[in-house]
Amino acid sequence: EKAQLLTTFLWLRLFWRNEFLVWDPDECDGVSRISLPVKELWSPDIIVYEFVDDDVSQACPYVYVNHTGRIRWDRMLRLVSACNLEIFSFPFDVQNCTFTFGSYMHTIRDVRLSPALTFNEMSINSKQYLEASGEWELVDLLGETSILKFGIDEWDIITFWVVIKRRPVLYVVNLLIPSSFLMLIDILSFYLPPHSVDRASFKMTLILGYTVFLLIMNDLLPSTANGTPIIGIYFSVCLALMVISLLETVIITNVLHHSSMKYQEIPNWVRVIVLKHIANLICYRWPEDVRPPEKPQEDKPESLNNSTGPWVVQHVSQTPERHPNTNGGTISLPELQLICQYLRDLRAHLNSMQKESELQGQWCHVGYILDYLLFRIYLLLITCYAMVIITMWCIWISQ
Structure with a gap:
């Protein structure tokens, strides 16, 4: 999240038809499906355009070939893609990340893409697989097919929008x-x-x-x-x-x-x-x-006997006088x-x-x-x- 990268684990299943791999099961002891190394066959170069890291997912070296020439290739992908986060409402934010699948080399004259399931079915299946608790909750999975134009060439692409909500x-x-x-x-x-x-x-x-x-x-x-x-x-x-x-x-x-x-x-x-x-x-x-x-008032001198007049000591003669005290x-x-x-x-x-x-x-x-x-x-x-x-x-x- 610090680098705005989304790590997603996907199960990608590709189907295509090879007209050169067709046989009659009755002539082959009832064998209607076989598995072959994927390196021995042609396979579509489907990539994710938002991919930003090396593909370290576990490879599946085999494909299933049907007697009608229909080939199925199951791949497990660990997809690290760029996702522009809108964090104004963090931690109550809802993010919308995009996955764009398409061929790297082949244009629409060579390869045409279409989803095997409807986008609604994909959304329901994905929510069932992601019921486990975690930081993110899958809200919806949307998608559409379109054509990417670049110059005079055109590519078939399938775009998915993954809407996820943070558990706050x-x-x-x-x-x-x-x-x-x-x-x-x-x-x-x-x-x-x-x-x-x-x-x-x-x-x-x-x-x-x-x-x-x-x-x-x-x-x-x-x-x-x-x-x-x-x-x-x-x-x-x-x-x-x-x-x-x-x-x-x-x-x-x-x-x-x-x-x-x-x-x-x-x-x-x-x-x-x-x-x-x-x-x-x-x-x-x-x-x-x-x-x-x-407001403070001016201080006035007071006498010892609490009178309002000043205490005055009069001058007397230099001859000290004696005054009787109470003890005589x-x-x-x-x-x-x-x-x-x-x-x-x-x-x-x-x-x-x-x-x-x-x-x-x-x-x-x-x-x-x-x-x-x-x-x-x-x-x-x-x-x-x-x-x-x-x-x-x-x-x-x-x-």
């Missing part, structure tokens, strides 16, 4: 069903949490599996076939969709895990487009304890200032950690929203692609 079960089980499962797994992989699971490695494994399918299909299909099979388009587009899915995962992973995102404020255009419009478009469900972030001792003012400084640093650190956590959470929601959006776009592409494949298949069926 093997290819459906080994190619189509596993590839459909891989596409289904690729779709379901979008439900993996992108922030805690290495989704990219999982998708790379699926792409490698699809590459194996492409290599297997490349070994099955003819290298010089006319056109591209629909299954080849199917695998190529599926591989392209998987690559697009991987690129989407890379983008989402970059948004969720980029270290600089933790310290950058979300731009206003991202806040408006992604967190507002796109989130409403895809019906994004915000957690109950989280609300869509609004005294605490100097510099010690109070040092404690206040420690509290301000601690509060600033806590505010920084809280702001970093809020920014990280906001960027996570940006990544989740984009992930949901790209997932729905991916589903839309797969749906459109499936409709195109079904439409192409229906057009081929109708033709």
Whole structure:
């Protein structure tokens, strides 16, 4: 199939009449039929015009001669012929291969050809002999007699059209069903949490599996076939969709895990487009304890006692003052200032950690929203692609 060659085993039975080999059985002890070496008699040089290989079939060295001069020669042929394959619908394809029988040297002035049986009888007999299971199924056997003209010479020829259909079960089980499962797994992989699971490695494994399918299909299909099979388009587009899915995962992973995102404020255009419009478009469900972030406000300093005014430390005299503590001792003012400084640093650190956590959470929601959006776009592409494949298949069926 790779070289577009059809190997056929034929049983060829030739009949012709030799008026010089006639006798009366009554004068020859009732002998009405004898066998003679074929090399000792003239035999028609019938060949198959589509033959492309050496004839390695087993030779039959004898012929049967009837007392009326009718000669029968049975030959077993292993025929390797060229067959132009139409593989658009592979593996549901139906092939039509041609066999043309004719004389190599003798024109119609010397040899005339005609079928011994009707073409319908030949088709029925061939189907009975080919009932065994195999990759191909014989659909029909058609034929006609015609005259081949070349210059001023004419040859009698008999043309047979062998219509065969491939049994697709093997290819459906080994190619189509596993590839459909891989596409289904690729779709379901979008439900993996992108922030805690290495989704990219999982998708790379699926792409490698699809590459194996492409290599297997490349070994099955003819290298010089006319056109591209629909299954080849199917695998190529599926591989392209998987690559697009991987690129989407890379983008989402970059948004969720980029270290600089933790310290950058979300731009206003991202806040408006992604967190507002796109989130409403895809019906994004915000957690109950989280609300869509609004436009950031300027930070205002707060006092230690939760008042709105700034914390002010007034200048005092250089003479350290003593203040009584609860234990009856005294605490100097510099010690109070040092404690206040420690509290301000601690509060600033806590505010920084809280702001970093809020920014990280906001960027996570940006990544989740984009992930949901790209997932729905991916589903839309797969749906459109499936409709195109079904439409192409229906057009081929109708033709």
